[in-house]
Amino acid sequence: MTRCTDFTHDPAARSWVGSANGHGDFPVQNLPLGIFAPPSGPPRGGVAIGSEILDIAAIAALLPDDARGVAPLADRATLNDLLGVGNDALRALRHGLFRLLTDPASEEAVRPALHSMTRCSLHLPAHVGDYTDFYTGIHHAENVGKLLRPDSPLLPNYKYVPIGYHGRASSIRLSGEDVIRPNGQTLPPGTQTPIFGPSKRVDHELEMAIWVGRGNALGQPIPIAGAREHIAGLSILNDWSARDIQAWEYQPLGPFLAKNFHSSVSPWIVTMDALAPYRVAQPPRPKGDPAPLPYLLDPADQESGALDVTMEVHLSTARMRAEDRPPHRLSCSSMTAMYWTAAQLITHHSVNGCNLAPGDLLGTGTLSGASDESKACLLELTQGGREPLHLPGGESRAFLEDGDEIIITAFAEAPGFARIGFGECRARIAPAPGLEP
Amino acid sequence: MTRCTDFTHDPAARSWVGSANGHGDFPVQNLPLGIFAPPSGPPRGGVAIGSEILDIAAIAALLPDDARGVAPLADRATLNDLLGVGNDALRALRHGLFRLLTDPASEEAVRPALHSMTRCSLHLPAHVGDYTDFYTGIHHAENVGKLLRPDSPLLPNYKYVPIGYHGRASSIRLSGEDVIRPNGQTLPPGTQTPIFGPSKRVDHELEMAIWVGRGNALGQPIPIAGAREHIAGLSILNDWSARDIQAWEYQPLGPFLAKNFHSSVSPWIVTMDALAPYRVAQPPRPKGDPAPLPYLLDPADQESGALDVTMEVHLSTARMRAEDRPPHRLSCSSMTAMYWTAAQLITHHSVNGCNLAPGDLLGTGTLSGASDESKACLLELTQGGREPLHLPGGESRAFLEDGDEIIITAFAEAPGFARIGFGECRARIAPAPGLEP
Numbered sequence: 001m002t003r004c005t006d007f008t009h010d011p012a013a014r015s016w017v018g019s020a021n022g023h024g025d026f027p028v029q030n031l032p033l034g035i036f037a038p039p040s041g042p043p044r045g046g047v048a049i050g051s052e053i054l055d056i057a058a059i060a061a062l063l064p065d066d067a068r069g070v071a072p073l074a075d076r077a078t079l080n081d082l083l084g085v086g087n088d089a090l091r092a093l094r095h096g097l098f099r100l101l102t103d104p105a106s107e108e109a110v111r112p113a114l115h116s117m118t119r120c121s122l123h124l125p126a127h128v129g130d131y132t133d134f135y136t137g138i139h140h141a142e143n144v145g146k147l148l149r150p151d152s153p154l155l156p157n158y159k160y161v162p163i164g165y166h167g168r169a170s171s172i173r174l175s176g177e178d179v180i181r182p183n184g185q186t187l188p189p190g191t192q193t194p195i196f197g198p199s200k201r202v203d204h205e206l207e208m209a210i211w212v213g214r215g216n217a218l219g220q221p222i223p224i225a226g227a228r229e230h231i232a233g234l235s236i237l238n239d240w241s242a243r244d245i246q247a248w249e250y251q252p253l254g255p256f257l258a259k260n261f262h263s264s265v266s267p268w269i270v271t272m273d274a275l276a277p278y279r280v281a282q283p284p285r286p287k288g289d290p291a292p293l294p295y296l297l298d299p300a301d302q303e304s305g306a307l308d309v310t311m312e313v314h315l316s317t318a319r320m321r322a323e324d325r326p327p328h329r330l331s332c333s334s335m336t337a338m339y340w341t342a343a344q345l346i347t348h349h350s351v352n353g354c355n356l357a358p359g360d361l362l363g364t365g366t367l368s369g370a371s372d373e374s375k376a377c378l379l380e381l382t383q384g385g386r387e388p389l390h391l392p393g394g395e396s397r398a399f400l401e402d403g404d405e406i407i408i409t410a411f412a413e414a415p416g417f418a419r420i421g422f423g424e425c426r427a428r429i430a431p432a433p434g435l436e437p
Numbered sequence: 438m439t440r441c442t443d444f445t446h447d448p449a450a451r452s453w454v455g456s457a458n459g460h461g462d463f464p465v466q467n468l469p470l471g472i473f474a475p476p477s478g479p480p481r482g483g484v485a486i487g488s489e490i491l492d493i494a495a496i497a498a499l500l501p502d503d504a505r506g507v508a509p510l511a512d513r514a515t516l517n518d519l520l521g522v523g524n525d526a527l528r529a530l531r532h533g534l535f536r537l538l539t540d541p542a543s544e545e546a547v548r549p550a551l552h553s554m555t556r557c558s559l560h561l562p563a564h565v566g567d568y569t570d571f572y573t574g575i576h577h578a579e580n581v582g583k584l585l586r587p588d589s590p591l592l593p594n595y596k597y598v599p600i601g602y603h604g605r606a607s608s609i610r611l612s613g614e615d616v617i618r619p620n621g622q623t624l625p626p627g628t629q630t631p632i633f634g635p636s637k638r639v640d641h642e643l644e645m646a647i648w649v650g651r652g653n654a655l656g657q658p659i660p661i662a663g664a665r666e667h668i669a670g671l672s673i674l675n676d677w678s679a680r681d682i683q684a685w686e687y688q689p690l691g692p693f694l695a696k697n698f699h700s701s702v703s704p705w706i707v708t709m710d711a712l713a714p715y716r717v718a719q720p721p722r723p724k725g726d727p728a729p730l731p732y733l734l735d736p737a738d739q740e741s742g743a744l745d746v747t748m749e750v751h752l753s754t755a756r757m758r759a760e761d762r763p764p765h766r767l768s769c770s771s772m773t774a775m776y777w778t779a780a781q782l783i784t785h786h787s788v789n790g791c792n793l794a795p796g797d798l799l800g801t802g803t804l805s806g807a808s809d810e811s812k813a814c815l816l817e818l819t820q821g822g823r824e825p826l827h828l829p830g831g832e833s834r835a836f837l838e839d840g841d842e843i844i845i846t847a848f849a850e851a852p853g854f855a856r857i858g859f860g861e862c863r864a865r866i867a868p869a870p871g872l873e874p
Contacts, residue, residue, distance in 0.1 A: 129566075130607050135690060145689075155688050160631050161622055165690035166603035166697070170567050170792050171655055180656040182789030185598055185730065194597050196730050199789075218608055218699070219617040219870065245789070251592050252582075253572060253602035254691025260603070261789040262655070293622065293633050352619030352636075352682070352698040353870070355607050433656065433790070 005276050008098045011418040016107045017114065019050030024411065025268075025421030026050055028101050031094055032268035032422075033079055033233065035123040038115045043123045045074030045082055048268050048423070049101055051117050056093075058113035059100065067096035078127045079269070083232040084358030086214040090232065091273050122267040124174050125235070126211065126359030131172060131263070132349060133207075133239060133363035134164040138339040140368040143380045159289050162296070162340040162348040164362075167239075168260035172361065175266045175425040179240050181402060181432040182261040186244040198432035199242035201385060201399040204406040205366040206313050206376035208335055209237035209265050210342050212360040219353040224298040227343035228272065228305070230356065236266040236311070236408050236425035237363050243379055243399065265361070266408075266425035274420060278412035279304040282341050295351060296344045305341035309422075310334055311367065311410040313376065317395055318403030327407055328391050330381060333374040337367045402431045442713050445535045448855040452538045454551065456487030461848065462705075462858030463487055465538050468531055469705035469859075470516055470670065472560040475552045480560045482511030482519055485705050485860070486538055488554050493530075495550035496537065504533035515564045516706070520669040521795030523651040527669065528710050559704040561611050562672070563648065563796030568609060568700070569786060570644075570676060570800035571601040575776040577805040580817045596726050599733070599777040599785040601799075604676075605697035609798065612703045612862040616677050618839065618869040619698040623681040635869035636679035638822060638836040641843040642803040643750050643813035645772055646674035646702050647779050649797040656790040661735040664780035665709065665742070667793065673703040673748070673845050673862035674800050680816055680836065702798070703845075703862040711857060715849035716741040719778050732788055733781045742778035746859075747771050748804065748847040750813065754832055755840030764844055765828050767818060770811040774804045839868045 007013075008029060014021050015028040026032065026048040036053050037043040046053040057075035060068055070089045073082040082090075100106040135141055138158070145153030157163065181202055185194040213232030216222050222230055239259060246258030282302050291297065298305075311334065314327035340348075345362055368376040375381045378399050382388055385398040400406070405428040411421035444450075445466060451458050452465040463469065463485040473490045474480040483490040494512035497505055507526045510519040519527075537543040572578055575595070582590030594600065618639055622631040650669030653659050659667055676696060683695030719739050728734065735742075748771065751764035777785075782799055805813040812818045815836050819825055822835040837843070842865040848858035 130605055132693075148689075156629070157624075157631075157685055157688065161686050163686070163690055164693055166605055166693065168567055168603055168791060169606070170794055170797075171790075173655070180790050183658070184789050187594075192593070193727070194594075194730070196732055218610070221620070221870065242789070248594055249598050249600070250689075250691075251594065252585075252687075252691070253600055254687075254689070256569075256600075256602055257785075257789040257791065260791045290630070293631070295633055348694075352621050352679070352694040353608075353617050354605060354694065354697045357607055360607075433658065 008094055009277050009417055011416065013102055015049060015101045016104050017049045017052055017101060019052060023050045024419065025423050027418050027420060028098060029418040030270060030274050030420040031097055032270045032274065034125050034268045035077065035079060036115065036120040037123065038120050043077045045076065045079050047097055048117065052114045053117050053120055054097065055113040055115065059110055062100055062106065062109055063096040066092040078359065080126045080359035083126060083211060083213045084215065087229050087272060090271060094271065094273050122174060124172065124265065125267060125269050128169040128172050128359060128361045129357045131167040131169045131361045132164050133167045133365060134162055134345055135365040136162065136338040136340045137365045137367045137376065139337060139370050140366040140376060140380065143368060143375065147384045160293065162345055164349065165254045167263065167363065171260055172263045172265055175264055175427060177427060178430040179262045179264070179427050180430045182242050182245065182257065183432050184242060184245040184257050185248055187248045194248060199245050201243035202429060203241045203243050203378045203399055204313065205239040205241055206311055206331065206333060206408055207237040207239050207363045207366055208309065209235040210345065210362040210364065211235065211269050212356045212362065213358055215357040216350055216355055218355040221353060222347055222350040224296055224301060224343060224347040227346040228301070230346050231272055231342055233269040233271040234275065235269055236410050236422050238264040238406060238408055238425050238427065239363055240264065264425050264427045266423050268423050270420065270422055275307055275412060277414050277417035278308045280306050280308045280336065282306045283336055292344065296347060301341050301343045305343050306338065307335045308414065309410055309412045311408060314407040316405040316407065317391065319395060320393060323393060325393055331374055331376055333367050333369045333376050335367060337369045338364055400429050402429050404429050445531055446714050446854055448853065450539055452486060453541045453544045454486045454489055454538060456489060460487045461856065462860050464855050464857060465535060466855040467707060467711050467857040468534055469707045469711065470519070471562050471705045472514065472516060473552065473557040474560065475557050480514040482513065482516050484534055485554065489551045490554050490557055491534065492550040492552065496547055499537055499543065499546055500533040503529040515796065517563045517796035520563060520648060520650045521652065524666050524709060527708055531708065531710050559611060561609065561702065562704060562706050565606040565609050565796060565798045566794045568604040568606045568798045569601050570604045570802060571599055571782055572802040573599065573775040573777045574802045574804045574813065576774060576807050577803040577813060577817065580805060580812065584821045597730065599782055601786065602691045604700065604800065608697055609700045609702055612701055612864060614864060615867040616699045616701070616864050617867045619679050619682065619694065620869050621679060621682040621694050622685055624685045631685060636682050638680035639866060640678045640680050640815045640836055641750065642676040642678055643748055643768065643770060643845055644674040644676050644800045644803055645746065646672040647782065647799040647801065648672065648706050649793045649799065650795060652794040653787055653792055655792040658790060659784055659787040661733055661738060661780060661784040664783040667783050668709055668779055670706040670708040671712065672706055673847050673859050675701040675843060675845055675862050675864065676800055677701065701862050701864045703860050705860050707857065707859055712744055712849060714851050714854035715745045717743050717745045717773065719743045720773055729781065733784060738778050738780045742780050743775065744772045745851065746847055746849045748845060751844040753842040753844065754828065756830060756832060760830060762830055768811055768813055770804050770806045770813050772804060774806045775801055837866050839866050841866050
């Protein structure tokens with residue numbers, strides 16, 4: 001298996017930043033990229049290390065030659081330029097940062113560039129030029145398909161085409177920002193005439209976000225063999241959905257207002273290098289499924305193009321918080337639920353010549369697994385709302401109510417390697433605005 | 438009818454720029470906005486006047502107070518900031534520019550800021566943050582629907598929901614840039630297994646592009662009564678489509694690779710003020726059609742929210758050019774084919790809180806009228822390719838071949854007013870790239 005691990009993945013490595021050692025998300029083996037603003041100063045690029053953030057551009061002069069050139073690209077309000085340098089350069093930066101943060105001799109020089117995370121504001125890591133949402137969770141596609149088309153849940157193209165559609169870039173927001181319940185048209189069951197008002201079926205969707213690194217020019221597809229080099233890293237994504245609006249609007253051109261009111265993304269980009277130890281073979285396709293067409297098939301990608309990342313979804317209601325109850329776990333799933341690898345998504349997206357750019361975001365689609373506990377949205381967990389969930393404390397939920405908060409976490413671990421995490425993607429539902437007269 | 442015309446719409450007005458007088462597209466009554474680069478110098482904002490371009494920022498000091506503040510916003514490589522000031526400020530700019538270009542006393546001071554259009558390069562007028570394509574051409578929707586679903590061509594939501602979907606912003610290109618034929622998966626008729634290769638059914642789609650001016654904050658819908666103020670102006674749009682890729686991929690999430698390989702837009706934004714004389718009442722809905730839901734209904738919009746803009750599509754094949762034949766007219770249609778007004782699209786798009794930004798682009802959808810000659814794409818003109826068009830010179834076409842060029846023009850005229858035009862949106866099909874081994 002081509003994991004391509006190196007000294008930065010040594011589980012015994014320790015940082016002189018004490019909070020990093022044993023940190024569940026951000027040990028020195030992770031070094032995820034993000035945009036932060038210290039208490040006084042504009043937003044800029046940093047890496048999370050334990051409970052602190054290292055200002056990358058501030059320590060550029062301390063880096064070796066091969067990383068010193070790119071570090072100043074972090075001195076911007078977005079990481080687009082840094083992500084665009086490609087993974088070789090990002091690896092050199094990772095190596096340089098790792099050495100500085102593990103070598104006690106560097107502490108004195110580096111320490112002034114460290115900021116306590118709790119005293120900083122975090123920002124969207126990149127300006128998202130285009131956002132594409134895929135549909136790689138085959139169990140999700142089957143579960144949702146069953147609700148809509150009991151006799152043919154999966155359409156004939158699903159196992160050939162990495163199905164995806166364009167989403168809205170402008171409404172992608174950082175974890176923590178409230179999600180305003182959307183108003184819209186819905187068709188009440190058993191009627192023929194739509195009504196207008198707040199959505200009654202707001203749902204979360206557990207996804208991972210794939211950040212595009214190096215882009216491609218219009219008309220120049222990205223071959224599958226090199227596609228991995230165009231992926232900078234991953235964050236957690238919650239693709240909020242209004243199921244009642246979706247059911248009424250989505251034919252024939254796909255989801256629109258049911259999705260574009262808000263998408264939440266976690267602040268830290270866990271790089272492909274950080275994820276190297278957790279690469280696994282793409283799970284074999286079920287017997288009888290067709291092989292991917294040749295343009296999507298690369299032996300190395302099949303051998304190590306999947307990622308063993310575990311994701312958990314928790315719900316915290318207003319009453320749970322008032323009663324000091326902990327959030328309730330809704331589901332636990334894995335990125336191995338993806339029917340297509342991330343590299344296959346990049347190649348398929350560009351095979352017609354479509355141009356991707358640094359900072360573009362690809363959603364994996366809702367990553368439900370085969371088990372009930374891995375169902376990754378309420379639509380699946382409640383059988384389309386027909387079987388509400390019973391929550392500790394006596395509450396129940398078919399879909400989300402105002403004040404409900406969804407918290408998604410993710411982490412990766414593997415024998416012989418450290419555990420690294422993604423932090424969290426968290427947001428709360430706020431009431432719909434009043435209707436205009 | 439609330440046309441809101443003023444002295445800038447006086448058909449008798451003449452400019453000291455001689456080429457403007459009687460110009461089919463750019464008389465002084467038009468003054469469309471665009472981005473140009475003179476032979477030496479970076480891209481910047483200008484207005485087309487006859488066969489010349491006026492550098493807006495260069496004459497800022499000559500403008501009256503209310504326009505002098507915004508003119509420097511044209512000194513950028515995109516018009517986003519200028520479009521974002523809103524239509525009142527754009528109107529003040531229009532008034533100031535009109536006075537300078539009609540007053541012979543201004544010629545000496547203004548002349549140095551004029552550039553011959555043929556010596557300049559033109560650029561995309563704005564950075565498109567998000568691109569949304571609507572489906573307002575009801576005849577197109579019916580014609581396409583008949584090909585797919587002969588018994589129910591229009592889905593039940595069509596007359597209630599302004600159907601739209603998100604397109605790809607990164608592949609929007611200026612008129613003139615070649616369109617590379619896309620490779621992709623298609624399902625040959627009568628088979629069950631897709632093949633991969635160049636699309637055999639590349640098509641044009643005649644649309645108009647609506648440029649968003651002032652935006653809205655996430656969670657703050659734009660009421661219908663004020664929606665017109667969020668539209669900066671219009672250009673011509675060709676939404677290139679690969680019908681064979683589309684047919685195989687589009688279920689259940691809508692068009693993706695069939696559309697995102699290229700969209701062409703004309704260089705000049707004809708402002709809403711320039712279009713004021715050509716406003717007409719929204720054509721009454723056919724008997725039996727439901728009224729729009731209240732959030733989409735505004736008396737002023739119904740009374741003057743449609744636009745009487747005529748559009749023509751011409752095809753020029755490589756052989757026509759070799760034999761010095763003129764382009765062949767494929768269709769002639771009108772923006773009055775829109776089932777929804779531009780203001781209704783703005784309001785619907787934002788009604789769930791989705792945020793629009795200056796420079797966002799909304800496509801109208803393919804604007805076929807009721808007649809055969811107004812069918813606005815080859816899919817309709819050739820009955821899904823079954824009845825190829827016979828062209829002068831003995832050629833025929835079901836879909837576009839390499840070397841074919843589509844030229845779309847548009848203009849508006851009304852009794853008592855000048856004719857103004859949009860220039861042209863033109864692009865040629867280039868061969869697909871070779872397939873990777």
